[in-house]
Amino acid sequence: MKKILTGLKPTGELTLGNFIGAIMQMRKMQDEYDSYLFIADMHAITIHQNPSELRKRIKDFLALYIACGIDPKKNIIYLQSENEYIPAISWLLECTTYYGEASRMIQFKEKSKNNANFSVGLLTYPVLMAADILYADIDLVPVGIDQKQHVELARDIAIRFNKMYGDTFVVPQPLISQTGTKIKDLKDPTKKMSKSEESPNGVITLLDDVELAKKKIMSATTDSEMSIKFDEEKKPGISNLINIYSSLTGKTISEVEKEFEECNYGTFKKAVANVVADTLTQIQEKYQELMQGDALDKMIDEGIQISRKIAKEKFETMKEKMGLHR
Numbered sequence: 446m447k448k449i450l451t452g453l454k455p456t457g458e459l460t461l462g463n464f465i466g467a468i469m470q471m472r473k474m475q476d477e478y479d480s481y482l483f484i485a486d487m488h489a490i491t492i493h494q495n496p497s498e499l500r501k502r503i504k505d506f507l508a509l510y511i512a513c514g515i516d517p518k519k520n521i522i523y524l525q526s527e528n529e530y531i532p533a534i535s536w537l538l539e540c541t542t543y544y545g546e547a548s549r550m551i552q553f554k555e556k557s558k559n560n561a562n563f564s565v566g567l568l569t570y571p572v573l574m575a576a577d578i579l580y581a582d583i584d585l586v587p588v589g590i591d592q593k594q595h596v597e598l599a600r601d602i603a604i605r606f607n608k609m610y611g612d613t614f615v616v617p618q619p620l621i622s623q624t625g626t627k628i629k630d631l632k633d634p635t636k637k638m639s640k641s642e643e644s645p646n647g648v649i650t651l652l653d654d655v656e657l658a659k660k661k662i663m664s665a666t667t668d669s670e671m672s673i674k675f676d677e678e679k680k681p682g683i684s685n686l687i688n689i690y691s692s693l694t695g696k697t698i699s700e701v702e703k704e705f706e707e708c709n710y711g712t713f714k715k716a717v718a719n720v721v722a723d724t725l726t727q728i729q730e731k732y733q734e735l736m737q738g739d740a741l742d743k744m745i746d747e748g749i750q751i752s753r754k755i756a757k758e759k760f761e762t763m764k765e766k767m768g769l770h771r
């Protein structure tokens with residue numbers, strides 16, 4: 446079975462867009478691949494984080510992904526910072542990465558621009574990411590387009606290391622999802638719904654109060670026509686609501702259009718608000734359960750043990766190949 450790995454940087458709050466666009470795809474993939482999922486908390490600290498907020502967000506992210514249906518029985522789930530072999534592997538990889546290629550990364554250039562005091566970690570960020578991927582011989586890495594360049598660097602590093610020291614790593618491939626539906630901001634349906642965007646009424650987070658979430662749907666920007674027809678160019682607001690309804694109910698776009706053929710926008714919005722409310726209620730109930738007691742900790746304990754064992758083996762192999770042994 447092919448191995449797939451997803452890394453989640455715990456910044457911002459998870460949105461309905463993340464759920465429909467990414468988490469629902471992950472739920473499908475967990476049945477088809479040997480799946481790894483981890484919280485990239487060491488990547489988060491390349492930019493200063495408030496420690497108590499970071500700690501809370503890490504736990505929230507873990508609980509929410511599991512509450513959304515990411516199954517700890519089908520995924521190896523762990524915290525990056527609990528695997529001490531990953532930064533050790535990252536160091537060995539740093540010594541096989543050129544300064545030139547690291548400094549050419551678009552994310553590095555953007556985040557270091559206009560900032561006199563950026564950390565060295567911002568430069569070595571993609572090498573740590575390569576370590577995340579290469580230690581476990583991952584075949585496929587689902588990422589957004591912004592992270593594609595980093596996965597390509599991980600490929601280059603793997604190929605170079607294999608050439609220098611003999612076959613050591615599987616060469617991974619980025620998996621850019623074309624199929625996931627893009628959910629738009631409810632107030633400005635020409636922009637994507639984004640967890641780092643300041644748009645309190647345009648973004649629904651997974652932990653939003655359910656009544657508030659319904660209000661956000663009811664006040665979503667639409668057009669001045671009457672028909673519930675999918676047309677992203679002319680009717681971006683209604684099309685976005687159709688996408689949300691169709692994704693959450695599993696109905697096709699034309700089935701949704703047919704269902705609401707005779708209805709006005711108010712009736713349709715109410716129906717969308719109700720499915721969103723049902724989805725959030727289910728997620729939040731499971732989330733509350735996980736936040737109490739020690740079930741969450743137990744799930745993560747299992748994942749980290751497996752991850753450490755695999756990483757330790759790879760670290761030993763790398764050191765031996767590089768001559769770092771007695």
Ligand code: ATP
Nearest residue numbers: 462463466467589626627628637638639640641642
């Ligand atoms: P940011 O605003 O910081 O870019 P984001 O909300 O876009 O954050 P990411 O962490 O970049 O989230 O993305 C996590 C995953 O969620 C990616 O696979 C991305 O494609 C998906 N995703 C994020 N927002 C949406 C959206 N509005 N619709 C569909 N998928 C989304």
Ligand code: LTN
Nearest residue numbers: 451452453454485488574577586
């Ligand atoms: N850089 C990624 C998070 C990330 C990751 C990874 C993703 C860290 N390590 C390994 C895939 C594979 C981000 O910002 N979303």
